[in-house]
Amino acid sequence: MTLTDTLHTSFKTVMSYRIRSLLIVLAMALGVGAVVVLTALGDGARNYIINQFSSIGTNLLVVLPGRAETSGSFLGAVLGQTPRDLTLKDAQLLGRLPQVRRYAPLNVGAAELSAANRLREVTVLGSTADLIPIRHMQLAQGNFLAQGGEHNAQIALGAKIAQEFFPRSQAIGQRVRLGDSRFLVSGVLSSQGETMGFNTDEIVIIPIDYAQAMFNTTSLFRILIEAKSHSDIEPAKQAILASLRQSHDGEDDTTVITQDAILETFDRILQTLTLAVAGIAAISLIVAGILVMNVMLVAVTQRTAEIGLLKAIGATSGDIRRLFLAEALWLSLVGAVLGFLLGQLGSLLVRIAYPQLPAWAPVWASIAAIAVALFTGMLASMLPASKAARLDAVVALSKK
């Protein structure tokens, strides 16, 4: 029996057992569809988070006081050493490193903002003009500490705060009171919404000097640094650590976190999550495989007389085996393709419902789902097919 005839004959058989075939195809399709949709969700979530995290800066390094890594910190703690604070001088020093494009010292606190008969507590960032580009923020109006204005009592307002305090009038040029000091509104930030749990629409930014005075400190909360290029990130990190060690009398008491390393960690975790979810969905494919096996076994029993007849008119065991395997192949193939389409449709619906979630199933997942469906389908029909092939013709013919 030729391969074409085998495939054609078994296709006709599959088509003639309509309900039975439909159920298997459906089970297969749901399994494949589940893998496709769930990996689309997983990968979508991964891309969403990475996009969010990338949007907070480019080639970003964050310097913070204290040693967060292993060696030395324990001994340091035992000996009663406390980490040295980061200072503005440290920040200026780092700004001069060749790998650094720009830097921004940062202090964070809370204070009461009042103006136009309104009063509310706001998050206050103290920094310099470069914070805006480093942190990928944008000014909708005005500017912040532009050329030479570093020591002026200027304030930039988050979009929502500007809207709240000056709903009808221009915010730029207005005077506001923050804590005990008075500031001139010089800029309004564009609305960005929340990224990574931090809403830039509800902050205000003031010059670092004023912030340190207001919060009565000489130390910095963080130093944000933008490396010149992606390849400068790691050298910049080493240079920063070396330079701070030197100015801190040889102590390694600062930590540098790179955006890249965090991104990688996120990526790895979410990739693993996607994989795990795909694995769970793949269990349904195994269930579908068991269904295929069961249905094929029933088919062999139901068609025993037919198998005997085929042998009587000259079918070899191989012919019988191939006919049954081909049936399973069709069922799995149609199920897999249908499932793939269902999965793509599901992903599309997710993207329509949640436009910010880029729910595209990764190619590897779609290919793997289809391959696993075909493989389990074929594997599951191995036993029934060889049972059919081994049937004794005389015994089989006497059935029914």
Place this chain on the structure above:
Amino acid sequence: MGDQAVYALNNINLQITSGEYVSIMGPSGSGKSTLLNIIGLLDKPDSGRYELDEKLVTDLSETEQAQIRREKIGFVFQSFHLVPRLTAAENIELPLLLGGVSPEQRQRRVNDALNAFELKQRANHRPAELSGGQRQRVAIARATVMQPSVILADEPTGNLDHQIGAEVMLLLENLHHQGTTLIVVTHDRELGGRAHRQIGMRDGKILTDQFHDTH
């Protein structure tokens, strides 16, 4: 279960010449079907030799035996054994399909068979839509479509009424007239009596083996 071995067939010595018309008769359980199945290579004797066309076939591989069944032997059964989901034409096509015959050839030969057995009108009917006589005609068409040298019929009229059974026997005898060896197992003395050679069996043994020159 006794401790005495029971033989479906025992000590059979039989030679059938090409082109013969043989009937095998005997009571139920006498081993008629078993003998026919061995002749048709569906069953294997536990011991003994069987030569077909002067070639020892008992020791051939399963695949080689299947090929002989496909090319030289046509089976006709009491219960027709048509595949219920296939049309008459598709049932007739089956041996050609198994033989790897090209689609054009298949179409042509199925058509010829449908015409020869007056089944043209029923080509696209399924077995359930056919009468018993029509079903057996489809089965005979299927058995002959590969132009076998031997037709083996096991109670071909057993499920048909007398009149239709006689018609079916005429069809089979027609094949014999065209040169095919015809071996028919039957209970019916009258039908069996039409054969040129009549074999009587009992308890797995051949009791009588008579030639009648009736024609």
